Amino acid sequence: MTLPAAETLDVSVLVPAKDEAANLPEFLRLCAEALAPAGFSYEVVVVNDGSRGDSVALAHDYARQHPERIHYLEHEGARNRGHSASRNLAVRHARGEYLAFLDDDACAHAGWRRTRPGRRAAVASRIP
Numbered sequence: 001m002t003l004p005a006a007e008t009l010d011v012s013v014l015v016p017a018k019d020e021a022a023n024l025p026e027f028l029r030l031c032a033e034a035l036a037p038a039g040f041s042y043e044v045v046v047v048n049d050g051s052r053g054d055s056v057a058l059a060h061d062y063a064r065q066h067p068e069r070i071h072y073l074e075h076e077g078a079r080n081r082g083h084s085a086s087r088n089l090a091v092r093h094a095r096g097e098y099l100a101f102l103d104d105d106a107c108a109h110a111g112w113r114r115t116r117p118g119r120r121a122a123v124a125s126r127i128p
Contacts, residue, residue, distance in 0.1 A: 024055065025062075048074035056078070
């Protein structure tokens, strides 16, 4: 599965997800609240790491509703391959100059970014 080709973005938020239908809407909302007002161009790459049921449908729906921001990937056969393989898959498809690795049950609050990309500073995170 390949993401749409486009210009380089400021930030790619890479998220391995397994059975997190309850957390995904809030996670995506908080990502948007943290990044968009600061003027970052960004994408969220959600990798299905063997989820079943509602998690898969929810991730697909968000990706269809927001194709410019949210991308859904899965391993061959929708198998569980673990966090490392899921992050590696997301990295191969990421378009951001900076990569932010977050877990599916983490919340990206507005204060998690410390500096604008382009100043050679890493994008930092603060998870409550």
